[in-house]
Amino acid sequence: MSVLVDERxxxxxxxxxxxxxxxxxxxxxxxxxxVVGGVTPGKxxxxxxxxxxxxxWEQAVAEVQPNTAMIFVPPRFAADSIxxxxxxxxxxVIAITEGIPAHDELRVYNTIERERAGGHSTRLxxxxxxxxxxxGKANVGIIPASFFEAGxxxxxxxxxxxxxxxxxxxxxxxxxxxxxxxxGGDPVPGSSFVDILELFEADxxxxxxxxxxxxxxxxEEEAAEYIAENMSKPVVAYIAGxxxxxxxxxxxxxxxxxGSAGTAAAKALALEAKGVRVGRTPTExxxxxxxxxxxxxxxxx
Amino acid sequence: MDLLEYQGKQLFARHGLRVSQGKPVTNxxxxxxxxxxxGYPVVVKAQVLIGGRGKAGGVKLAADESELREHAANILGMxxxxxxxxTVWIEHASDIASEYYASVLLDRSAKKPLVxxxxxxxxxxxxxxEKTPEKLIRHHVDPLAGLTRADALRIASEGxxxxxxxxxxxxxLIALYEVWMQEDATLAEINPLIVTPEREVKALDSKVSLDGxxxxxxxxxxxxxxxxxxxxxxxxxxxxxxxYVKLDGDIGILGNGAGLVMSTLDVVSQAGGAPANFLDxxxxxxxxxxxxxVDLILANEAVRAVLVNIxxxxxxxxxxxxxxxxxFEQIKPSVPFVVRLDGTNDAEGRRLLQExxxxxxxxxxxxxxxxxxxxxxxxxxxxGAPA
Numbered sequence: 001m002s003v004l005v006d007e008r009x010x011x012x013x014x015x016x017x018x019x020x021x022x023x024x025x026x027x028x029x030x031x032x033x034x035v036v037g038g039v040t041p042g043k044x045x046x047x048x049x050x051x052x053x054x055x056x057w058e059q060a061v062a063e064v065q066p067n068t069a070m071i072f073v074p075p076r077f078a079a080d081s082i083x084x085x086x087x088x089x090x091x092x093v094i095a096i097t098e099g100i101p102a103h104d105e106l107r108v109y110n111t112i113e114r115e116r117a118g119g120h121s122t123r124l125x126x127x128x129x130x131x132x133x134x135x136g137k138a139n140v141g142i143i144p145a146s147f148f149e150a151g152x153x154x155x156x157x158x159x160x161x162x163x164x165x166x167x168x169x170x171x172x173x174x175x176x177x178x179x180x181x182x183x184g185g186d187p188v189p190g191s192s193f194v195d196i197l198e199l200f201e202a203d204x205x206x207x208x209x210x211x212x213x214x215x216x217x218x219x220e221e222e223a224a225e226y227i228a229e230n231m232s233k234p235v236v237a238y239i240a241g242x243x244x245x246x247x248x249x250x251x252x253x254x255x256x257x258x259g260s261a262g263t264a265a266a267k268a269l270a271l272e273a274k275g276v277r278v279g280r281t282p283t284e285x286x287x288x289x290x291x292x293x294x295x296x297x298x299x300x301x
Numbered sequence: 302m303d304l305l306e307y308q309g310k311q312l313f314a315r316h317g318l319r320v321s322q323g324k325p326v327t328n329x330x331x332x333x334x335x336x337x338x339x340g341y342p343v344v345v346k347a348q349v350l351i352g353g354r355g356k357a358g359g360v361k362l363a364a365d366e367s368e369l370r371e372h373a374a375n376i377l378g379m380x381x382x383x384x385x386x387x388t389v390w391i392e393h394a395s396d397i398a399s400e401y402y403a404s405v406l407l408d409r410s411a412k413k414p415l416v417x418x419x420x421x422x423x424x425x426x427x428x429x430x431e432k433t434p435e436k437l438i439r440h441h442v443d444p445l446a447g448l449t450r451a452d453a454l455r456i457a458s459e460g461x462x463x464x465x466x467x468x469x470x471x472x473x474l475i476a477l478y479e480v481w482m483q484e485d486a487t488l489a490e491i492n493p494l495i496v497t498p499e500r501e502v503k504a505l506d507s508k509v510s511l512d513g514x515x516x517x518x519x520x521x522x523x524x525x526x527x528x529x530x531x532x533x534x535x536x537x538x539x540x541x542x543x544x545y546v547k548l549d550g551d552i553g554i555l556g557n558g559a560g561l562v563m564s565t566l567d568v569v570s571q572a573g574g575a576p577a578n579f580l581d582x583x584x585x586x587x588x589x590x591x592x593x594x595v596d597l598i599l600a601n602e603a604v605r606a607v608l609v610n611i612x613x614x615x616x617x618x619x620x621x622x623x624x625x626x627x628x629f630e631q632i633k634p635s636v637p638f639v640v641r642l643d644g645t646n647d648a649e650g651r652r653l654l655q656e657x658x659x660x661x662x663x664x665x666x667x668x669x670x671x672x673x674x675x676x677x678x679x680x681x682x683x684x685g686a687p688a
Contacts, residue, residue, distance in 0.1 A: 075514065076517060076518075099514045100514060101485055101512050101514045101515035101518075102407060102485070102487055102512045102514065102515070103444075103482070103485050103512065103515060104515075106407070106412065106413070106414070106444045107444060107445065109412050110412070110413065110443065110444050110445050111445060114445065130614075142614070142615055143614065144613075144614035144615065144644070144645060146645075147614075147644065157560070158560065159558060159559060159560020159561065159563075160558050160560065160614065161556075161557055161558025161560060161561035161612050161614060162558065162560035162561050162564055163560075164612055164614050164644065165561060165564075165612045165643075165668075168612075168643070168644070185559060185560070187407060187409050187487075188407070188409065188412050212560070214559075214560055214563055215563070216409075217409040217410065218409070218410050219409075219410075222410065238564075240560050240561075240563035240564040240567060241563040241566075241567070242566075242567045242570070243548075243563075243566040243567050243569075243570045243576060244563060244566070244579075245546075245548065247303075248546050248579075249546075250546060250559060250562070250563050250579055251544045251558075251559025251560075251562060251563070251579065251581040252559040252560070253513075253514060254409070255559060255563065259427060260427075264567075280567075280571060281564070281567075281568050281571070281668060281669060282564055282668065283667060283668060283669060
């Protein structure tokens with residue numbers, strides 16, 4: 001098992017005809033992901049290296065039945081593309097696009113929540129995220145798959161490169177990952193740490209979860225509460241941004257300390273208070289994960 | 302993007318919120334003209350993006366021209382916690398019967414807009430929230446539906462607004478929500494929202510943050526913000542499209558990916574160093590972006606050593622290496638560099654750097670090792686063999 005993406009993934013990509021969209025879609029296909037189509041309004045009927053392009057999500061769903069959407073369109077069109085994919089019934093929407101206005105994200109999030117109340121069940125990952133990789137099964141997004149091996153560590157992160165750094169150190173120590181989920185660095189992510197922790201807790205293959213957080217918001221604090229109450233599996237954390245000054249946006253739109261809220265220190269404390277070990281560096285977080293895993297397998301043998 | 306008080310008030314006025322008549326000016330003579338126009342008594346208010354203006358002497362009441370001249374001359378050019386006052390706002394002074402508080406912000410946890418109202422205005426609202434939370438009304442709004450008049454009336458009345466101004470406060474809340482919604486704000490705050498003896502409800506101050514990602518749909522807001530007080534390097538970075546934040550230390554940082562760069566700052570300070578900047582060269586860094594980034598980092602004269610920390614995913618280490626080699630040829634840095642290349646094509650990148658034999662460039666393999674080396678170099682110590 002793994003979570004969210006695997007051999008059953010049928011991927012359709014909005015923005016497949018753009019330079020970045022084409023590049024990463026083909027990368028995903030080369031990895032083994034089943035790419036069934038693309039959506040670019042006005043380019044229906046064309047194809048990208050044999051992948052059929054449709055004018056709308058509705059058409060794509062009718063013709064090739066994707067269960068996963070990847071959004072690669074520019075920020076000003078991204079919100080509508082996400083909502084169109086959701087309305088067409090795609091179960092999982094992964095939005096890579098960076099720079100979507102926060103108000104658009106609010107509209108998207110609350111629309112999807114309202115639909116959920118009506119029985120619809122689209123899950124949004126991102127925006128401003130690197131995507132999801134289940135090593136050996138499927139890669140949807142821009143995560144460089146070569147750094148990861150298949151295994152039993154679940155990774156959930158607000159940052160891309162930091163995830164690669166941690167995953168790579170885990171791989172070098174001889175361990176692999178069940179799934180790597182980038183939830184993105186924006187203020188209103190479609191899925192939070194808690195949503196993904198819930199999936200990893202239920203996933204048979206995942207034995208340990210590495211959570212990589214950063215300054216801004218309170219998603220890490222909420223994760224700490226959830227872990228204490230609902231997780232039987234060990235969680236190891238890393239938090240970036242201890243030296244970030246208040247009021248300054250550190251690259252990601254969501255990475256900002258507001259007044260005294262959202263600091264890295266408060267997040268690390270909240271996690272540690274619930275028994276989650278927090279690495280001081282990405283390397284240390286990976287080493288703790290390896291230590292816990294090593295201990296677990298020794299105990300089992 | 303944070304707005305100055307008067308810029309926020311101008312936005313308020315556009316959406317029907319009552320504000321006092323006023324003018325922004327940058328010299329004493331214009332202040333005199335502005336005061337004559339709005340009518341004495343006037344308030345002279347320093348326009349800086351930092352709290353505590355009043356305590357610092359940046360807000361003064363002037364009854365006549367001679368007082369105005371004195372205050373304007375004192376406040377213009379004043380330094381308030383590192384911010385130089387270049388503009389003062391001259392506003393007709395208001396009589397105050399009550400001071401309330403109102404705000405609309407993006408609640409990231411609830412993923413909804415949050416409207417807050419209190420009759421305990423004119424003081425630090427975080428303190429009110431902490432000590433007397435019952436005096437702060439918090440109301441989440443469904444962003445798809447907006448703030449209804451019935452909700453606004455209930456917030457005003459439950460919050461304890463005087464009966465005769467419940468309608469006026471509700472109008473102000475609706476206008477403030479409109480500012481937040483239509484201007485793509487992440488924060489729109491009025492503290493204090495005053496009631497005058499004539500029972501008018503007015504915004505006496507403003508704190509507005511706009512979403513930089515949404516500026517494309519608000520061309521009229523693009524020139525706002527405190528560009529005069531912006532750090533010149535941060536302004537240049539913004540113009541060049543580079544994610545850069547100036548910090549107080551002496552170790553320049555170049556990395557790719559916001560999370561990794563934040564982490565690099567942390568690891569450097571754990572090693573006893575002080576980062577001079579945050580710089581995210583981005584996921585698809587190529588030779589040109591690297592050259593541009595090095596140039597920007599070295600434009601900060603405080604920088605005594607630079608750490609380049611790359612974990613290449615989409616980025617390729619050989620591209621980064623070529624960028625560094627090109628940057629060194631053009632810029633000829635006088636400070637030492639530590640370069641850690643990991644990820645896609647890292648061996649090739651390291652080989653290119655080694656062959657180029659750049660002066661005073663040191664290779665590191667892990668983040669911690671790189672941090673220790675750069676801290677030592679910044680302190681003037683020597684480290685192992687060059688790259």
